[in-house]
Amino acid sequence: MFLSGVRVMETEEVVDGCFSLLLEGKNIAVNAYPGQFIHMRIADNLLPFLRRPFSLAETFPEEGLFRIIFRLIGAGTKILSRVRRGDVLDCLGPLGTGFKPCEDLRLSILVGGGIGVAPLLFLAKKLQEKGNKVIMYYGASQSADLIPVHQFLPPGVEINLATEDGSSGFPGFVTDLFQTHLQNGLLPEEIFACGPRLMLQKLAEVHRNKKIPMQFSLEEMMACGIGACLGCSVEMQRGENETVFKRVCRDGPVFKSCEVVW
Amino acid sequence: MADLRVKLGPLELQTPFMAASGTFGFGEEYASLLDLQKLGALVVKGLTLRPRKGNPPPRIVETPAGMLNAIGLQNPGLDVFLSRELPRLKKSGTAVIVNIAGDTEEEYVTLARELSRAGNGVLALELNVSCPNVKKGGILFGTSPSILASLVEKVRPVCTLPLIVKLTPNVTDITEAARAAESSGADILSLVNTFLGMVIDVASRRPFLANETGGLSGPAIRPLAVRMVYDVYAAVKIPLIGMGGILTLEDSLQFFMAGAAAVAIGSANFPDPLTIPRLTGELNKYMKKEGIDSLEEIIGAAHQNTV
Ligand SMILES: Cc1cc2nc3c(=O)[nH]c(=O)nc-3n(C[C@H](O)[C@H](O)[C@H](O)COP(=O)(O)OP(=O)(O)OC[C@H]3O[C@@H](n4cnc5c(N)ncnc54)[C@H](O)[C@@H]3O)c2cc1C
Ligand SMILES: Cc1cc2nc3c(=O)[nH]c(=O)nc-3n(C[C@H](O)[C@H](O)[C@H](O)COP(=O)(O)O)c2cc1C
Ligand code: FES
Numbered sequence: 029m030f031l032s033g034v035r036v037m038e039t040e041e042v043v044d045g046c047f048s049l050l051l052e053g054k055n056i057a058v059n060a061y062p063g064q065f066i067h068m069r070i071a072d073n074l075l076p077f078l079r080r081p082f083s084l085a086e087t088f089p090e091e092g093l094f095r096i097i098f099r100l101i102g103a104g105t106k107i108l109s110r111v112r113r114g115d116v117l118d119c120l121g122p123l124g125t126g127f128k129p130c131e132d133l134r135l136s137i138l139v140g141g142g143i144g145v146a147p148l149l150f151l152a153k154k155l156q157e158k159g160n161k162v163i164m165y166y167g168a169s170q171s172a173d174l175i176p177v178h179q180f181l182p183p184g185v186e187i188n189l190a191t192e193d194g195s196s197g198f199p200g201f202v203t204d205l206f207q208t209h210l211q212n213g214l215l216p217e218e219i220f221a222c223g224p225r226l227m228l229q230k231l232a233e234v235h236r237n238k239k240i241p242m243q244f245s246l247e248e249m250m251a252c253g254i255g256a257c258l259g260c261s262v263e264m265q266r267g268e269n270e271t272v273f274k275r276v277c278r279d280g281p282v283f284k285s286c287e288v289v290w
Numbered sequence: 291m292a293d294l295r296v297k298l299g300p301l302e303l304q305t306p307f308m309a310a311s312g313t314f315g316f317g318e319e320y321a322s323l324l325d326l327q328k329l330g331a332l333v334v335k336g337l338t339l340r341p342r343k344g345n346p347p348p349r350i351v352e353t354p355a356g357m358l359n360a361i362g363l364q365n366p367g368l369d370v371f372l373s374r375e376l377p378r379l380k381k382s383g384t385a386v387i388v389n390i391a392g393d394t395e396e397e398y399v400t401l402a403r404e405l406s407r408a409g410n411g412v413l414a415l416e417l418n419v420s421c422p423n424v425k426k427g428g429i430l431f432g433t434s435p436s437i438l439a440s441l442v443e444k445v446r447p448v449c450t451l452p453l454i455v456k457l458t459p460n461v462t463d464i465t466e467a468a469r470a471a472e473s474s475g476a477d478i479l480s481l482v483n484t485f486l487g488m489v490i491d492v493a494s495r496r497p498f499l500a501n502e503t504g505g506l507s508g509p510a511i512r513p514l515a516v517r518m519v520y521d522v523y524a525a526v527k528i529p530l531i532g533m534g535g536i537l538t539l540e541d542s543l544q545f546f547m548a549g550a551a552a553v554a555i556g557s558a559n560f561p562d563p564l565t566i567p568r569l570t571g572e573l574n575k576y577m578k579k580e581g582i583d584s585l586e587e588i589i590g591a592a593h594q595n596t597v
Binding site: 069079248252253 | 335344354361537564
């Protein structure tokens with residue numbers, strides 16, 4: 029974990045209301061692995077007061093660069109969408125426990141909903157480098173919201189798109205698209221997912237029926253981002269009858285789907 | 291280096307900047323960002339006799355210049371603290387102050403007795419009688435001067451360490467509680483804990499926090515906290531630890547001048563984990579520039595300079 033100033037190298041509005049920032053920060057670029065995140069200070073003054081967490085969407089360790097992709101939500105992301113090349117941002121990271129793919133994996137399935145696709149881009153790249161076949165399912169509410177994911181993915185990753193209004197790709201939820209592929213004989217070894225809670229919950233049902241191991245990246249409100257304040261705790265199963273609270277920022281954000289209490 | 295040491299009755303600190311309870315955990319996480327030895331003291335997360343699971347999420351929400359929290363005193367309990375956290379903290383060389391909370395007087399007494407045992411390296415105890423999150427206990431002890439006095443009287447004889455009583459601001463007159471704690475044996479008072487607040491999620495038309503209410507902290511509460519330190523300083527003789535929204539050196543100076551002999555930094559650690567080392571350096575420079583030899587010269591200064 030490092031606290032450092034990172035320089036903005038490149039900004040791009042990849043689709044309406046969705047931005048990519050390429051940042052220079054050697055420590056983060058070299059040490060991060062997929063599923064980890066950074067905690068970004070937005071302003072020196074008090075508005076907004078807290079840092080904002082963003083997943084690492086890509087790293088270039090040799091060049092000391094990394095990328096985040098974010099959607100405009102409120103005050104913090106608004107300020108962040110206006111930074112310029114050369115600006116220096118106060119950044120804490122890499123943070124958290126990310127995806128831990130099984131070593132002898134050959135076929136990986138990635139399921140992303142909305143901006144939740146960001147950490148999966150990083151994961152897809154890493155898995156492909158290790159010789160995995162990667163199939164990505166990516167859904168958004170409408171065509172205009174779809175991030176051009178191919179732009180951030182190596183060739184060879186299979187991309188399956190879904191939109192709820194049917195304006196692009198499969199009409200409906202990304203989980204429904206995934207289900208039809210399962211019914212048509214797709215045999216996933218392990219599934220990695222990030223997106224709205226409802227999407228993850230639907231996937232967890234698949235798990236219950238098919239016993240496919242799954243790793244989910246969760247979100248929760250964060251203050252410290254490093255595990256000290258216990259503000260980001262979520263309920264997790266421990267054994268049959270007991271639950272405990274685990275910290276999204278340190279024990280997660282990636283958890284085994286069978287642990288999550290819905 | 292100016293002399294930053296401060297003496298609060300029986301408690302001596304290397305610098306007047308402490309990490310406030312609940313914002314620094316047990317120090318483990320911050321240890322990779324800063325040298326824990328350089329803290330005036332680390333007040334650990336509120337400790338209870340038995341482990342506490344804490345409240346369901348969401349537990350926090352950002353507010354203008356601050357935040358609400360309703361952690362619900364999640365902690366591993368006394369046994370795990372003594373066997374796992376305390377030895378590690380001791381090794382780091384940090385001055386450890388333990389913040390304790392209970393549902394009953396007996397729980398406070400047991401905690402105070404166990405933590406006072408010689409050789410375990412705890413510097414002082416802070417009685418959390420003001421945590422607004424746990425429905426039983428917490429709020430009751432701190433909001434009624436007589437219940438507070440009875441609690442402090444019971445804890446005092448078993449507590450061989452300096453005893454700090456942390457006051458809640460959620461009362462009409464904080465000086466009543468301050469006097470009650472002083473007269474029943476507190477060595478030091480710390481103030482303030484968080485102010486009870488609420489955020490409503492208008493989309494779902496429900497309170498945002500699962501606990502419904504939470505404690506407000508951060509710069510938003512600073513003027514309220516400064517006023518309370520100022521009033522309590524005039525009402526009691528024992529030393530005070532001030533806190534509430536400190537972010538900058540000037541904020542800390544306001545608390546010193548209102549009457550605090552030391553200050554604690556809470557929420558500011560979240561946007562800037564290096565707040566305490568930064569303030570320590572800045573105070574050193576300030577004292578040199580102003581020709582101040584000891585912080586005592588400015589503690590309570592605002593009381594002498596009123597018109
Ligand atoms: C581990 C993690 C990784 C994330 N990765 C990304 C990413 O790669 N790209 C992206 O666009 N977004 C990501 N998010 C969500 C992102 O942090 C929020 O969208 C952002 O904080 C909103 O800030 P704001 O000031 O614009 O919105 P506001 O709604 O004004 O923020 C108010 C408060 O709520 C918090 N908040 C709002 N939405 C969320 C959320 N979904 N999760 C957690 N806290 C939230 C903010 O941090 C802030 O404290 C991630 C969240 C987490 C927890
Ligand atoms: C996330 C969080 C957890 C806290 N937990 C405790 C606690 O366990 N015991 C306690 O006495 N105070 C607790 N507090 C209160 C702080 O110690 C401090 O009194 C308060 O936040 C005001 O200071 P600040 O504005 O600098 O944060 C907590 C505060 C926050 C923000
Ligand atoms: S945000 Fe503080 S513990 Fe996770």
